[in-house]
């Protein structure tokens with residue numbers, strides 16, 4: 001009986017061919033109030049890195065989500081949430097004054113039947129709003145099937161088949177050809193820091209990590225606020241939204257083109273600089289600098305965003321966002337609450353006698369409570385502990401609520 005049960009639990013979803021991936025490229029174009037999706041190109045890639053069952057992600061995380069429906073029957077067959085950089089930009093002052101476009105792609109296993117593709121974004125009540133539909137036919141010969149470029153790569157962790165494991169690709173950014181040994185050393189050192197941290201340590205055997213050795217023309221990265229520019233593979237830069245430490249790139253096409261040959265679930269851009277900084281967007285991209293003394297912490301913090309959709313628990317640092325969280329709706333991030341629907345969050349993890357809200361007083365240090373301050377706001381947004389890695393380095397670890405959220409993603413996506 002056990003054998004039959006296991007076989008059924010691990011059965012591959014019958015709607016897809018898992019020997020390949022469809023990459024559906026598009027641009028998000030708009031401003032603070034509006035968004036338009038414009039399809040750019042579609043490609044068929046030689047591997048699929050995600051799971052082969054449980055393809056409808058029910059965690060409901062992210063600011064955007066895409067869905068696939070069987071065109072003939074209308075059945076939902078795939079769903080995944082994510083948070084593109086475009087959505088963060090929409091909350092900046094610039095987005096109230098002009099339009100911009102951001103390039104990105106959807107990824108899903110190759111459907112066996114014609115499908116309808118839907119893209120949804122959150123509305124002001126955090127409900128999903130449909131913004132785009134398209135159809136993809138299985139016999140569409142305009143879906144590009146080129147042999148992708150394959151850069152040298154090295155496994156830093158190899159624990160099994162990509163369908164069963166969570167595959168992280170670390171990409172070299174701002175490393176010249178003669179700096180690739182340094183890149184492998186940096187990637188290895190920071191990967192070690194991630195797997196020393198719980199809950200990644202306990203589930204380390206569910207992850208594969210590969211370092212992709214993409215050479216850059218020049219060493220380092222752009223620092224626009226200091227007129228420093230470097231010609232690098234993925235055009236990463238500090239001063240994202242004019243925030244000096246916010247290190248990202250909007251050149252997602254360059255990233256995707258470099259990794260078409262690989263199976264992956266999460267992308268990490270490792271930037272060759274000793275400046276402090278990073279960035280992390282859920283199911284989209286994590287970015288970290290290599291040589292700052294805080295890089296081991298930043299590497300874990302940003303992956304908290306990129307991997308599990310965790311929100312920032314800090315509330316004193318300046319950001320470029322006008323109003324990031326509405327205080328009248330519950331944020332979707334698992335480690336932040338407005339108390340609008342606290343029961344849906346970590347209320348069950350509070351010990352008896354912990355007041356709601358919980359004062360930031362020494363007697364509650366290290367305890368799970370509901371501490372006012374979080375999500376860039378000192379008032380009206382609440383965090384689970386007084387100090388967590390999603391707030392500051394001195395915490396030394398993820399808090400129990402963040403740990404639980406990370407563990408949930410791990411268990412949903414791997415064996």
Ligand SMILES: [Zn+2]
Nearest residue numbers: 388390399402
């Ligand atoms: Zn936390």
